Amino acid sequence: MHVDLLIENATILTQDPARPVARNLLVHGGRILAVDADPGLVSPRRTIDAGGATLTPGFIDAHAHSVWFGLTLMETDLGAVRSLQEVYDAVAAASRGAGPDEWIVASGFSPLLLGGLQPDRDRLDQASAGRPVWIKHSSGHACTLNGAALELVARGADLAAPVDGGLVAVDAQGRPTGLLEENAMRLVQDLMLPYPxxxxxxxxxxxxxxxxxxxxxxxxxxxxxxxxxxxxxxxxxxxxxxxxxxxxxxxxxxxxxxxxxxxxxxxxxxxxxxxxxxxxxxxxxxxxxxxxxxxxxxxxxxxxxxxxxxxxxxxxxxxxxxxxxxxxxxxxxxxxxxxxxxxxxxxxxxxxxxxxxxxxxxxxxxxxxxxxxxxxxxxxxxxxxxxxxxxxxxxxxxxxxxxxxxxxxxxxxxxxxxxxxxxxxxxxxxxxxxxxxxxxxxxxxxxxxxxxxxxxxxxxxxxxxxxxxxxxxxxxxxxxxxxxxxxxxxTGTADHKGMLAPGYVADIVFLSADPTAVPASALGSIDVLATMVGGTLRYGAERFSAELRFPSEEGLPAVAR
Incomplete structure (x- = not known):
């Protein structure tokens, strides 16, 4: 029988109660064809020697924010700051070379990591040399603006008006601090969104x-x-x-x-x-x-x-x-x-x-x-x-x-x-x-x-x-x-994802160690060696180059193409 791929020499944690651990698996058409098959009974077009790596089904994150996360990779990162001065320094660095009216957008700020402290709108004005600043909190439920940004918002909205399901924070004198909570964030989003x-x-x-x-x-x-x-x-x-x-x-x-x-x-x-x-x-x-x-x-x-x-x-x-x-x-x-x-x-x-x-x-x-x-x-x-x-x-x-x-x-x-x-x-x-x-x-x-x-x-x-x-x-x-x-x-996909079993998608992670056989404290130190999606190595392919048995599809039976 001709198949697309044989993966062998692996510890495979299938997550399938019927066969929890396996040594090899066959992939065809982007799906698992068989687990622990007799290699002598198949003719794989490609073979991957996993080198003893541990294989598991691909990891499924059931709640993340992909666009938001991708944007943070394009914005000023405040995830590692541990003082307000570091916030001001990061804003100042982002402002260098920016246009005079260009917004400085930063992500990942967490007041909890700073004991609840919030950036001062005036210090942000100084750091940005008067450019508008929009700091997105890591929680996603609040943001902070500097004075220049608040002025732009105030041109189209009344900052003193109550916000249903949100809050524009003010100081003892009633002056907005720059902190916008929950639905009040729409005040700045109305200016900045939609993204192209x-x-x-x-x-x-x-x-x-x-x-x-x-x-x-x-x-x-x-x-x-x-x-x-x-x-x-x-x-x-x-x-x-x-x-x-x-x-x-x-x-x-x-x-x-x-x-x-x-x-x-x-x-x-x-x-x-x-x-x-x-x-x-x-x-x-x-x-x-x-x-x-x-x-x-x-x-x-x-x-x-x-x-x-x-x-x-x-x-x-x-x-x-x-x-x-x-x-x-x-x-x-x-x-x-x-x-x-x-x-x-x-x-x-x-x-x-x-x-x-x-x-x-x-x-x-x-x-x-x-x-x-x-x-x-x-x-x-x-x-x-x-x-x-x-x-x-x-x-x-x-x-x-x-x-x-x-x-x-x-x-x-x-x-x-x-x-x-x-x-x-x-x-x-x-x-x-x-x-x-x-x-x-x-x-x-x-x-x-x-x-x-x-x-x-x-x-x-x-x-x-x-x-x-x-x-x-x-x-x-x-x-x-x-x-x-x-x-x-x-996620309603248990009929074709989450296990390495016949008929399931060939989404597979290659790991440096068995996560079920290490102390809990060592889980994070396990390396991801490669990631396969739909039978294709999309990360780490250089570590597991497949041995090609059929150089081209010419002459192959139709089932193997």
Missing amino acids: QETIEQALGLASRHYLSEGITSVTDAGIAGGWIGHSRREFAAYQSARDKGLLEVRMQPMMVLDTLHPVAGHADDPAVRTLDGGIRSGLGDEWLHLGPVKIFTDGSLLGATAYMTEEYVGCPHQHGYLQMDPEELRSAALEAYRAGWSLALHAIGDHAVEHAIDIITEAQDAHGRRRMPNRIEHGGVVRPEQLDRIAEAGIVLVPQPRFITEFGDGMAGLLGPERVELSYPARSVLDRGAVLPGSSDRPVAGGRPLDVMQAFAERLTPSGAVYGAAERITPAQALAAYTTGSAAA
């Missing part, structure tokens, strides 16, 4: 290539084309163009943001729905690019203390965070989208917001049934035990990000207090209830290298080394499962 389609395509290309270097073969982009998180109303078109141009080298599942949907009329007997013209809904597309659930923001950010909590934040009297929409408007819009065929992905971090999310999803499922693409709750910064029970019973997927603990855990613990830390970003409690646990990063809010996130799943250590919710630790094997079978189930 070519810029979005370039961002996707940069993100895609970076993903491959980390073993990521599939990504769900958790919010495009609308809200404060979108970059253009034509963002999905940019995805399509990027794919046509060969810029997308991994599989993508973008989520449309709720406000991209609108009422669409149908027959008089049809129910009222909220969708896209033509009745487009979740699932449109193919194995390389298809629409995911509709993304719905309920509350804000734990990093910014705007997530909606039942109890107030520690040290912040009467501060509980807030919902971003009126509760009834939120419920009505979500149900209309679900009626139209959209699966739901509700951003909910605080436990009060989680309660709203569970109520909405269960009402939708009770009325219209469950979906092949599961309904989800994104993040789960604080989830009470009885809420986890309801989530498991309803088949809802909770999508936590343990890397937040590694990067921001001390700050989060200070805001939550010890009791709520035990309820924060659960993992083992999800598995113990038989629910799906996916792997995800929320990149670029936090680092997104899957092996680092797996280590965070297993260790749950804050930057200071404190343990954050020890009872929620999981094993390295469970962490690997989260990034493979768990994420495949969460």
